[in-house]
Amino acid sequence: MSITTDDVFAIARLGRLRINDKDASHYAESLTDIMDLVAQMNTVDTNTIKPMAHPQDVNLPLREDKVTEKNCRDALLQIAPSAEKGLFLVPRVVE
Amino acid sequence: MLHTLSLVDLASRLRDRSLSAVELSQHFLDRIDNASKLNAFITVDPEQVRTQAESADQILSTGDSHVLCGIPLAHKDIFCTEGMKTSCGSKMLDNFISPYDATVVKRLANAGMVTLGKTNMDEFAMGSSNETSWYGPVLNPWSEQRVPGGSSGGSAAAVGARLAPIATGTDTGGSIRQPAAFCGLTGLKPSYGRVSRYGMIAFASSLDQAGPIARSCEDAALLLDAMSGHDPLDSTSVNNDPSTASAQLANTISGLRIGLPKQFFEDGIDPEISRAVDVAIETLKSLGATTVEVDLPNSAAGIPCYYVIAPAEASSNLSRFDGVRYGYRCEDPVDLADLYERSRSEGFGAEVKRRIMIGAYALSSGYYDAYYLKAQRIRRLISNDFDTAFEACDVILGPTTPTTAFGLGAKTDDPISMYLNDIFTNTVNLAGLPGLSLPVGFDNAGLPIGMQLIGKFMQESILLNVGHQYQNVTDWHKAIPQEYQA
Numbered sequence: 133m134s135i136t137t138d139d140v141f142a143i144a145r146l147g148r149l150r151i152n153d154k155d156a157s158h159y160a161e162s163l164t165d166i167m168d169l170v171a172q173m174n175t176v177d178t179n180t181i182k183p184m185a186h187p188q189d190v191n192l193p194l195r196e197d198k199v200t201e202k203n204c205r206d207a208l209l210q211i212a213p214s215a216e217k218g219l220f221l222v223p224r225v226v227e
Numbered sequence: 228m229l230h231t232l233s234l235v236d237l238a239s240r241l242r243d244r245s246l247s248a249v250e251l252s253q254h255f256l257d258r259i260d261n262a263s264k265l266n267a268f269i270t271v272d273p274e275q276v277r278t279q280a281e282s283a284d285q286i287l288s289t290g291d292s293h294v295l296c297g298i299p300l301a302h303k304d305i306f307c308t309e310g311m312k313t314s315c316g317s318k319m320l321d322n323f324i325s326p327y328d329a330t331v332v333k334r335l336a337n338a339g340m341v342t343l344g345k346t347n348m349d350e351f352a353m354g355s356s357n358e359t360s361w362y363g364p365v366l367n368p369w370s371e372q373r374v375p376g377g378s379s380g381g382s383a384a385a386v387g388a389r390l391a392p393i394a395t396g397t398d399t400g401g402s403i404r405q406p407a408a409f410c411g412l413t414g415l416k417p418s419y420g421r422v423s424r425y426g427m428i429a430f431a432s433s434l435d436q437a438g439p440i441a442r443s444c445e446d447a448a449l450l451l452d453a454m455s456g457h458d459p460l461d462s463t464s465v466n467n468d469p470s471t472a473s474a475q476l477a478n479t480i481s482g483l484r485i486g487l488p489k490q491f492f493e494d495g496i497d498p499e500i501s502r503a504v505d506v507a508i509e510t511l512k513s514l515g516a517t518t519v520e521v522d523l524p525n526s527a528a529g530i531p532c533y534y535v536i537a538p539a540e541a542s543s544n545l546s547r548f549d550g551v552r553y554g555y556r557c558e559d560p561v562d563l564a565d566l567y568e569r570s571r572s573e574g575f576g577a578e579v580k581r582r583i584m585i586g587a588y589a590l591s592s593g594y595y596d597a598y599y600l601k602a603q604r605i606r607r608l609i610s611n612d613f614d615t616a617f618e619a620c621d622v623i624l625g626p627t628t629p630t631t632a633f634g635l636g637a638k639t640d641d642p643i644s645m646y647l648n649d650i651f652t653n654t655v656n657l658a659g660l661p662g663l664s665l666p667v668g669f670d671n672a673g674l675p676i677g678m679q680l681i682g683k684f685m686q687e688s689i690l691l692n693v694g695h696q697y698q699n700v701t702d703w704h705k706a707i708p709q710e711y712q713a
Contacts, residue, residue: 135588146587147542148549149580150568159581162642166585169643172531173601176608183603184610186433187419187659192462207326213556220551223560 133171135163229254230389231707234298234446237392241287241297248283248297252276252341255299259343259390262711265366267375267384269304270312271344279341286339295453296339301391303382304345305352306332306437307426315428316348316360316378319548319555319574329426330458331395331437338453343391346381350576351545352402352430354378355648358639359578366635367409368708369674373632376406376648382440383410388711393450396440399430400533401627401652403438404664408627408677411666411706413694414440415447416652418685419659420465422451423458431540432463434533434656443704444665444694448472451687465685472688476695481515483693484620490526491625491651500626503668503676507697508624514696521616521623525608529654530646532609535589535602536657542586548574581642610658617683622693625651627664627677651679661687665694666703675706 137156214221240246283297307325357380367373368388375384379396383406396403398416407414441447456469550556550570560566589598655662
C-alpha cells in the first residue's frame with residue numbers, strides 16, 4: 133500500500149504534529165515501507181483467534197476507594213511551562 | 228582495580244570497611260569523567276553522589292545494611308528521579324525535573340545504592356542504536372565506530388566501559404538484551420509485571436519492563452532481587468513473592484531441557500554468531516543439559532505485529548506531552564492548536580514522530596480491525612507458540628541478535644533494517660516472558676556476541692541460574708575493552 137503526502141498530513145494532524153512539505157515526502161516513503169512490513173500480518177490466518185491485549189490474562193486488582201495521594205499541586209505547577217494562581221496557563225481559547 | 232570487582236566482592240569490602248562508599252563512587256566518577264567521549268551519560272551530579280555515598284557509609288558503619296548498600300549504579304534516563312533531570316533522551320523533557328522517584332529508583336536508594344547519574348538512551352526508548360537521542364549518539368566501548376545498541380545504549384556503554392558496576396535499563400522489544408549483546412554484557416528483561424513500571428516513562432505499556440544491565444548473572448540477580456516485587460502504585464505489577472534469583476544461582480542444571488527453535492537458527496544470521504552459540508550449547512550440554520528442537524511457527528509475524536502494537540500504545544502514551552503541564556513549550560503560540568502542534572513537532576525527534584504517526588494511523592477509524600485487532604490476534608498466536616514449546620523444554624535458547632554491533636549511521640536512514648534488529652527479542656515482550664542475553668564470544672572484528680535464553684513466565688531465576696552456571700566455566704563475561712581495563 134502507498135501512503136501519500138496528503139495521508140501524512142492527515143495522520144500528523146491526528147497525532148497533533150505539524151510536518152513541513154520537505155519532511156512529508158520522506159515520511160510518506162518510510163511509512164509506506166513500514167505499512168508494507170506490517171501487511172505481512174495478513175499471511176497469518178487469525179479468524180478463530182481471540183485478541184490478546186495484554187500479557188496477563190487476569191483481572192486487574194481492585195483497591196479500596198480512599199485517598200492515597202497527598203496534595204502535590206504546588207510541586208506539579210512548579211514544573212509547568214506557565215502557571216499562575218494554581219492554574220496552568222495556555223493561550224486564550226474563548227474570545 | 229575496583230571496577231573489575233563483582234558486586235559480591237565490592238559488598239564484602241564495603242561491609243568490612245576496607246573500602247568506603249565515598250571512595251568507591253569517586254572511583255567511578257573519575258572513570259565517567261575520563262570516558263566522556265562515549266557520551267554514555269546525560270546527567271551526572273557529583274555532589275549528590277557524595278551525599279548518597281556518605282549516607283551509605285553511615286548505614287554501613289552500623290553493621291546492619293542491605294547487601295547492595297554503598298554500591299554505585301547508573302539509571303537509564305527513563306526512570307524518574309526526584310530533583311534530578313529525567314529527559315528520556317528527548318528535547319521534550321530536557322527541562323523536566325520529576326517531583327517524585329520511580330519505584331525502581333526508590334527501592335534501590337532505600338537499599339543504600341548510590342546513583343552515579345542518568346544514562347543516554349534512544350529518544351523515548353524508540354531505537355536500536357542510541358542514535359535517536361537528542362543528546363547525540365553513544366559510542367560502543369568495543370569500537371568507537373560502532374553503535375552500543377539501544378534503546379538502553381548509555382547504560383550498556385557505561386557498564387561495558389566499567390564506568391558503573393551495574394545499571395538499569397528498560398526493554399520494550401529488545402532494548403536491554405540487544406545493547407547487552409552489543410557491549411558484551413549480561414542483560415535481563417524480566418517477566419511483564421515482575422518489576423514496577425511506576426515512574427518509568429511509558430513507551431508501550433503492555434510491553435515495557437525494567438531490568439538490570441550487568442557484568443554477570445550473579446550481579447544481575449542481586450539487582451533483580453532488589454528492584455522487583457509487588458508495587459501497589461503499578462496495577463500491572465504481579466502480586467508474587469519477590470524474586471530470589473540470587474539464592475538459586477548455585478542449583479545444578481543437570482537434566483535441564485533446552486529448546487532450540489528452528490526459526491532462530493535459519494539463514495540470515497551471521498555465521499560467526501551461529502558458531503559461537505553452537506559452542507555455548509555444547510558447554511551447557513557438558514554441564515548436564517539436554518537439547519530438543521522446538522517450533523515457534525509465528526515468529527516471523529513478530530516484527531509486523533510489534534510495529535502495530537508498540538506504536539499504537541506509544542501514540543496514546545505520548546499524547547500527554549502537550550506543552551501545557553510539563554516539558555517543552557514552543558515560543559509564542561498563537562492559539563491552543565498551535566501550542567500543541569508546535570510544542571510536539573519541535574520537542575519530538577524524527578523517529579518518535581514517525582512512531583506516533585504509525586500508531587495514530589493503525590488506530591484511526593476504519594483501520595482499527597485491520598491493524599490493531601489483527602496484531603492482537605497474532606500476539607496471542609505468538610504467546611500460544613511459546614506455551615506449546617515450553618511443554619517440551621525448560622528454557623528456549625538462540626542468538627540475541629542477527630548481527631554484532633553495526634556501524635554508526637549504517638541504519639539511520641532505513642527504519643526497516645533498524646527494526647529487524649529486534650527479530651529474536653520482540654516476541655518475548657509480546658508474550659510477556661523473561662529473556663536474558665549473555666556474552667558467548669567475539670566475532671572476527673573483536674565485537675561481542677550475545678546469546679538469548681527465554682524462560683517461562685516469572686522464571687527469571689532459572690535463566691539466571693543457567694547463565695551463572697555457564698559463566699562459572701567460561702570467561703566471556705569477564706572481557707573488558709582494552710582501553711577501559713586499567
